[in-house]
Amino acid sequence: MPVTGFDLADAPSVRQVSLGRPLPRATLAFRDIVSGLVHWWLWGLVAWCDIKQRYRGSVLGPFWLTLSTAIMIGSLGMLYSRLFKMDIETYLPYLSLGILTWGLVSALLTESCTAFIAAEHVIKQIRMPLTVHLYRVIARNLIVFGHNLVVFLVVAVWFRVTVDWADLMVLPGMLLLLLAMVPAGLILAAVCARFRDVPPVVASLLQVIFFMTPIMWRPDLLGENIALALYNPFNCFIDLVRAPLLGEWASGTSWAMALGVTALSWLIAFPFFARFRARIAYWV
Amino acid sequence: MTAIRLRDVSVDFPVYQGGSRSLKKTLMRAGAGGRILADASHRLVVHALDSINLDIEEGDRVALIGPNGAGKTTLLRVLAGTFEPSVGLVQVDGKVAPLFDSALGLNHDATGYENIILRGVYMGMAPKEMAGKLDEIAAFTELGDYLRMPIRSYSSGMLMRLAFGVATCVHPEILLMDEWLLAGDAYFLEKARHRLASFVSGSKILVLASHSELIVREWCNKALFLERGQVRLFGAVDDVLAAYAESAHA
Numbered sequence: 118m119p120v121t122g123f124d125l126a127d128a129p130s131v132r133q134v135s136l137g138r139p140l141p142r143a144t145l146a147f148r149d150i151v152s153g154l155v156h157w158w159l160w161g162l163v164a165w166c167d168i169k170q171r172y173r174g175s176v177l178g179p180f181w182l183t184l185s186t187a188i189m190i191g192s193l194g195m196l197y198s199r200l201f202k203m204d205i206e207t208y209l210p211y212l213s214l215g216i217l218t219w220g221l222v223s224a225l226l227t228e229s230c231t232a233f234i235a236a237e238h239v240i241k242q243i244r245m246p247l248t249v250h251l252y253r254v255i256a257r258n259l260i261v262f263g264h265n266l267v268v269f270l271v272v273a274v275w276f277r278v279t280v281d282w283a284d285l286m287v288l289p290g291m292l293l294l295l296l297a298m299v300p301a302g303l304i305l306a307a308v309c310a311r312f313r314d315v316p317p318v319v320a321s322l323l324q325v326i327f328f329m330t331p332i333m334w335r336p337d338l339l340g341e342n343i344a345l346a347l348y349n350p351f352n353c354f355i356d357l358v359r360a361p362l363l364g365e366w367a368s369g370t371s372w373a374m375a376l377g378v379t380a381l382s383w384l385i386a387f388p389f390f391a392r393f394r395a396r397i398a399y400w401v
Numbered sequence: 402m403t404a405i406r407l408r409d410v411s412v413d414f415p416v417y418q419g420g421s422r423s424l425k426k427t428l429m430r431a432g433a434g435g436r437i438l439a440d441a442s443h444r445l446v447v448h449a450l451d452s453i454n455l456d457i458e459e460g461d462r463v464a465l466i467g468p469n470g471a472g473k474t475t476l477l478r479v480l481a482g483t484f485e486p487s488v489g490l491v492q493v494d495g496k497v498a499p500l501f502d503s504a505l506g507l508n509h510d511a512t513g514y515e516n517i518i519l520r521g522v523y524m525g526m527a528p529k530e531m532a533g534k535l536d537e538i539a540a541f542t543e544l545g546d547y548l549r550m551p552i553r554s555y556s557s558g559m560l561m562r563l564a565f566g567v568a569t570c571v572h573p574e575i576l577l578m579d580e581w582l583l584a585g586d587a588y589f590l591e592k593a594r595h596r597l598a599s600f601v602s603g604s605k606i607l608v609l610a611s612h613s614e615l616i617v618r619e620w621c622n623k624a625l626f627l628e629r630g631q632v633r634l635f636g637a638v639d640d641v642l643a644a645y646a647e648s649a650h651a
Binding site: 136137138139158159162163166169170173238239240241242243244245308311312313314315318395398399400 | 482505
């Protein structure tokens with residue numbers, strides 16, 4: 118049937134087709150989180166491209182970061198082992214794992230802030246799960262973490278840190294860490310898309326937390342105030358990664374705290390994401 | 402059946418400016434009972450689309466026309482599914498390929514080949530699928546050895562070839578385009594026209610935002626005249642263009 122011009126005011130052209138009601142917000146949010154994860158080749162490839170870009174034009178690529186981490190760990194190790202009168206053979210492995218894990222956590226939190234802002238063009242043009250942009254940030258930083266791990270390997274070999282099967286407990290610890298980073302990152306990414314003054318606040322908070330968390334110092338130095346360190350959620354997550362690799366068991370407190378914090382962040386982030394997911398495209 | 406249906410779709414677009422972009426000022430305003438800073442950071446809301454009802458059927462090649470700010474881009478984004486409307490129902494049956502920005506998903510330091518894959522992946526293809534289409538797309542773009550170079554050395558026309566080649570290779574059922582695409586050199590336009598013609602003849606849908614009467618007449622069989630976020634007229638190209646011209650002179 119050839120279509121001729123008609124004015125909608127006189128002759129409604131709208132067909133009597135009933136459209137399905139939109140799905141509940143929670144379903145859409147859940148679908149976004151899961152289908153984002155399923156599209157691993159998408160965020161994996163984009164994260165890989167981010168890394169490749171760091172390699173371009175420089176021989177060392179991301180190893181520049183490794184090098185600066187190595188210098189930082191080396192010099193801090195020399196200085197603080199003397200300040201705290203600790204044996205460098207045990208202090209340096211402790212310090213290096215702490216700094217590496219902290220580096221991962223803080224990079225994840227800082228870069229989550231710009232996860233949606235940086236993907237503005239894609240978000241406005243192509244429909245895809247929003248979480249893809251967050252998973253990309255996580256994947257990219259895991260690759261960088263892998264590079265930095267070289268520093269620990271050198272330290273471990275140098276100071277003959279013993280390696281055994283118990284070291285594998287680092288894997289569930291890392292998994293839990295990442296599981297907590299998704300909700301935390303989602304909130305940060307969304308809030309930062311709406312309020313552009315939040316990223317610098319996050320950056321300066323992280324700096325404070327770095328000094329408050331037992332990374333350069335050991336919790337027992339706090340004496341009777343040791344609870345300050347033991348119940349610091351950042352310390353708990355770092356402990357899950359650091360302790361197994363040092364041949365110790367992460368404390369039950371760390372596991373309980375880390376599980377609790379992870380559950381809590383999902384409880385906050387999921388309703389938040391469900392409520393605001395559709396608005397994010399308008400915010401960026 | 403490929404089709405696009407919109408029922409009472411409204412999009413309210415908050416324009417965040419100055420203070421409302423700041424968490425500190427927003428909190429301070431809340432603390433001050435909304436009095437002190439209310440004027441300094443008032444939130445503007447634009448009604449970008451106002452109860453749009455629309456049915457686009459298979460085989461329709463629809464031009465979106467209307468003055469600047471009429472809501473053409475917003476409507477395209479609603480159709481692409483990136484803007485979820487504040488009110489109303491949207492149903493888009495068919496695989497959508499939006500083609501708004503030639504730079505989408507392009508990494509300027511990566512080579513042309515890498516970018517073909519990257520862009521295809523952004524459009525929902527698996528990297529393996531894209532690798533299989535690499536030769537076909539490379540041949541279409543006729544960029545030859547340029548594809549081995551970082552695309553920061555490309556001209557805008559070359560970027561467009563790359564973008565167009567990838568977008569149409571994913572065999573979308575619904576192609577959403579902004580006018581920029583048809584601004585290439587005459588030779589490439591001819592090629593693009595062939596590709597687009599064969600694409601549209603597969604009885605799929607094209608929605609094209611345009612200001613140019615020439616482009617509308619050439620590419621479209623229907624037109625939608627948007628004004629201030631409302632549908633003024635939807636129908637055959639000639640009638641709608643006439644109404645548009647009339648309103649422009651009025």
